[in-house]
Amino acid sequence: METTRLIMVAVGGQGNLLASKVLGEAALISGVQVQMSEIHGMAQRGGVVESAIVFGKATSSIISDGEADILLGFEPAETLRALNRCSKDTKVITNTATLPPFTVSIGKGVYPDVENIKELLKEKCASLIAIDAMKLAKEAGTPMSVNIVLLGALVQSGGLSFTKENVIEAIKRRTKKSFLDMNLNAFELGFKAAAQS
């Protein structure tokens, strides 16, 4: 198969490392080669966490600027910040629920307008799916499932070469049993929302 390069950006604590593990497991189930790399310098202290996932033939585990095929952003300002990872061919999926950085929360910086972020992403990249993953996660039963909602949207977008069933199986294998029903629910909600986006 051809190579698909996925970048996921999130704020520390949003669960993108678990999301990477689920996708890695799904790749294993699907017999797709996968290389993953993560940078989580000071994630617990409010920083940005980025994972790069390379599916398919390529053997490099990182993704250069401008070369992501898919960008999955867990937070709209972080999605926009990662625009340098994209080209005009990149499919973008973003959460629209904001987590303003501390500087903004104390009134010392301005958070960009989310509608404007969406416009820019739509205009510069190949396609955009924008959903309120936090709202859907709460609907699924826990705000912790934002990551799985977004995985649902990612799978619906069709950029990956494995089936929905295989990702669901990976969720079953990789997430906590006590959260399983909520996570499966979250996945479906994300999947459906992306279809309507």
Added chain:
Amino acid sequence: MHKLLNDSPGKQIMLLGNEAIARGAIEAGVAFATTYPGTPSSEISLNLFQMSQESDLYFEYSTNEKVALEVAAAAANSGLRTFCMMKHVGLNVAADPFMTLAYVGVTGGMVILSADDPSMFSSQNEQDNRYYAKFGNLPMLEPSSVFEAKEMMRYAFDLSEELKQPVLLRTTTRINHSNAFVTFGDIAPRQTKGKFIREPLRCVTVPAVSRQLHVKLLEKMNKAKGLSETSDFNLIKGSGKFGIIVNGVSFHYVLDAVKDLGIEENTKILRLGFSNPMPEKLIKNFLKDCEKVLVIEEGEAFMEEAVKAFAQEAELIIPINGKSEELFSRLSEYDPAMVRQKIAAYFGIEYTPKEKLSSDNIPEIPMRPPNLCSGCSHRATFYEVKQAAKDMDIICPTDIGCYTLGFLPPLNMGDFVICMGSSVSSSCGFSKATDQKVVSFIGDSTFFHSGITGLVNAVFNNHNFTLVILENGITAMTGHQPHPGVDMERMGLDGFGRINIENLVRALGVEHVSVIKPFKVKKSIETIREALEYKGVSVILSQEPCALYAKSLKMLTSRAFKVSDKCVDHRDCVNSIACPSFYIEDGRVKIDADTCVGCAVCAQICPENAITPIKK
């Protein structure tokens, strides 16, 4: 059972590079492991620590890397398979035993792992530790992938036993922190008790002995060179007139690039995985039918210099390049697109990089810098020292840990840091070289690591400064590892001692020692002021557990605070301590009850007493 102890050869599992390395050690039958934690190596030791609790593997968090290597050296000289791991700068601390252990050698297999950090994702420098292998005369292995990291660990122990030499395994962050599928191999049985056989003419390095040992060391390295010449880890791929010599993670960037550029037919790649000693004959042969050679290595021109020297000896006049203004940098890590573009440029291949997106109309995006956590005791201590020293011209040497973040505004407490322990010793220098008041900060784990000797120096030489030891009861920065002052019973582990820092500091002869509870603001400021006014060495112990650690142990019982109607919007709280639990809503300061841990520092700062606990 720990997933890395699973004895099912052939099983495929997704592992982090550091987990694969730990698994490699287990498969090799490692019996004894030591470390001082440091990113990007920390998860190797964390996994070994966990496994040691369910098996007969001996593992210890040692006081510092020098201690770790010396402890390990003894085990390896008692015949045990021994593993000592650290981050790159840790090897500077362990350099003394490293250099002479090379002379003495080992009887059991010993692997020393250095985790280098190109781009400095979490380090104070990006030194290239391959030079340590050359400097100390130790064989070195460098993996290019997660899977290979595990395989090399296994081989490194065999190699070490064959040469009776420690082996340096050098990784970079992109190996340590990448995930990939790894296939489990067999787990070799562990031999956990050794026997030391007295051999003073090998093990007691007086000059007369060492002169002999140095001769033997060079002989061993000669033998290692022979092994490097035929090692499967030094592999050649393809054939053609374009030569590429590469190591580490860049190997995969090269493989992908050669394919993407369509030059597989005329490109020959030499990947060096057994990179010290260099396989001289192999390299000379490789160069022979190349028209042009490009050396691709992150960091310094380690291979390039050697390759050029080999070419000179072989009387080959071909262009060999690597580091230059136009080609590769000595700065930062590389990436696939950069490697692709440089290869294309060097060999004259047509290539148009992907067009960059224009940054037109992109609004400014507020930065998201790391911050001290909500309820972090360091924030309180910094604020209090700042208040106590309001009218003083101060210098604040600081050290390596979460509290280094105190240098950021609005706290601005941190003026000088070069390495672990430097806060204390540099305070000695600043206090003599200037008339400014010196008040320095060091964490408890860092104090044990390398702060104690500086303090001894200060007492002996009668220096004049105040040292604040931030006793949060854990090695917080790297993920809550124990240190000699930690209450191990709280972790559910017995059989450990515990060192009381206050007693230790007093025993060192420090005459002015005080203890503060940083969440008691007024009292702490008074105590700090008194210490600052003391002429001589004064030490303040600021005692409060790390909030994240306390939370993980369910020790936090306090409740969240709120801003009441009494607030007149001075914003002293936000402006002076900048706790991340604050936010502004409709022009008013609010506190996020979900993240507030109830340290109450802001409540004590508020002139209106407007910050109060939320009633249950």
